[in-house]
Amino acid sequence: MSYKERIISRKDVWEKLKDPKSESRKVLSLAHSLGYLIHLRHNYFNIYYRGISMLKISFDRNAMPVYYVSKGYFSEEDPNSGELLELLHNKPSDYFSCMKKIMDGWSKRSRHRHNEKETQQRINKDNFSPADSDYTVIDLEYAIGKDFSFCLSEEYKVQYKRDHKGKDPGAPRYDIVAIDNENHQLVVFELKDGNGATLGSAGVKEHAEKFENSLGKDKDRCFVKEMSAMVKQLQELGLLDDKIQVNTDLPAKFMFIFRGSPKEKKTFEDTNRETLKIYHPYIYLNRDDANREESSKLIKP
Numbered sequence: 001m002s003y004k005e006r007i008i009s010r011k012d013v014w015e016k017l018k019d020p021k022s023e024s025r026k027v028l029s030l031a032h033s034l035g036y037l038i039h040l041r042h043n044y045f046n047i048y049y050r051g052i053s054m055l056k057i058s059f060d061r062n063a064m065p066v067y068y069v070s071k072g073y074f075s076e077e078d079p080n081s082g083e084l085l086e087l088l089h090n091k092p093s094d095y096f097s098c099m100k101k102i103m104d105g106w107s108k109r110s111r112h113r114h115n116e117k118e119t120q121q122r123i124n125k126d127n128f129s130p131a132d133s134d135y136t137v138i139d140l141e142y143a144i145g146k147d148f149s150f151c152l153s154e155e156y157k158v159q160y161k162r163d164h165k166g167k168d169p170g171a172p173r174y175d176i177v178a179i180d181n182e183n184h185q186l187v188v189f190e191l192k193d194g195n196g197a198t199l200g201s202a203g204v205k206e207h208a209e210k211f212e213n214s215l216g217k218d219k220d221r222c223f224v225k226e227m228s229a230m231v232k233q234l235q236e237l238g239l240l241d242d243k244i245q246v247n248t249d250l251p252a253k254f255m256f257i258f259r260g261s262p263k264e265k266k267t268f269e270d271t272n273r274e275t276l277k278i279y280h281p282y283i284y285l286n287r288d289d290a291n292r293e294e295s296s297k298l299i300k301p
């Protein structure tokens with residue numbers, strides 16, 4: 001494949017990671033044991049808290065780990081990022097404890113709300129293994145670039161611009177990638193957190209059309225095979241349940257998750273009736289039950 005798959009493709013890096021005593025492996029194992037979400041990208045990892053990366057682990061040309069944390073999370077009272085990364089080398093558990101407090105403070109100060117990202121993370125944590133629910137979440141925020149074999153066609157882009165006053169459709173990005181625990185089919189979920197998330201370019205019909213014109217035309221199942229390879233690597237590193245498997249004989253399926261009040265649910269169904277005739281059933285998460293532990297579990301309708 002020509003595009004950058006979400007796997008460790010560098011053999012030298014992979015050999016280092018397989019060693020339980022290597023520094024990067026120890027950091028990943030610690031983050032996993034502390035309950036943080038870890039997602040594999042192309043030759044690097046992101047460790048997430050509150051839906052935002054709290055640590056990126058990439059690798060230099062000698063396969064040594066390179067750590068990065070955004071300076072945007074820090075206030076004047078916080079230790080600087082250099083001090084935090086030094087702490088990561090010496091006392092990694094203290095790094096995660098300190099970084100968690102810094103990100104909590106940043107979230108309170110931030111003008112930008114990250115409700116949907118936090119909802120994604122809660123869904124991920126509540127559907128992390130086959131024993132949790134009907135679906136197991138294995139990835140978040142999967143974006144399709146122009147070098148992908150299943151990227152949007154030029155014909156679709158031209159038609160889209162005609163229908164949207166010259167606006168470019170942009171690269172499709174899918175919120176949640178999961179596995180149906182019954183038949184192990186890959187499922188791509190689009191999360192709609194309230195009816196405000198269904199308007200304009202975030203519209204339900206538009207997301208469905210973009211799926212059909214990208215992953216929906218992945219006849220060789222490149223995406224499915226990529227996710228299967230990613231799962232196997234994460235399992236080998238002890239970061240995913242060994243019972244998880246991807247059925248590479250089945251194409252990826254598209255579904256919606258709608259989170260909102262019962263009143264919002266009715267509006268969602270009435271407004272998107274035609275699209276939901278095709279992509280039905282969808283999964284409903286009752287926002288009124290948001291404080292209940294089971295509210296983010298993905299249960300088949």
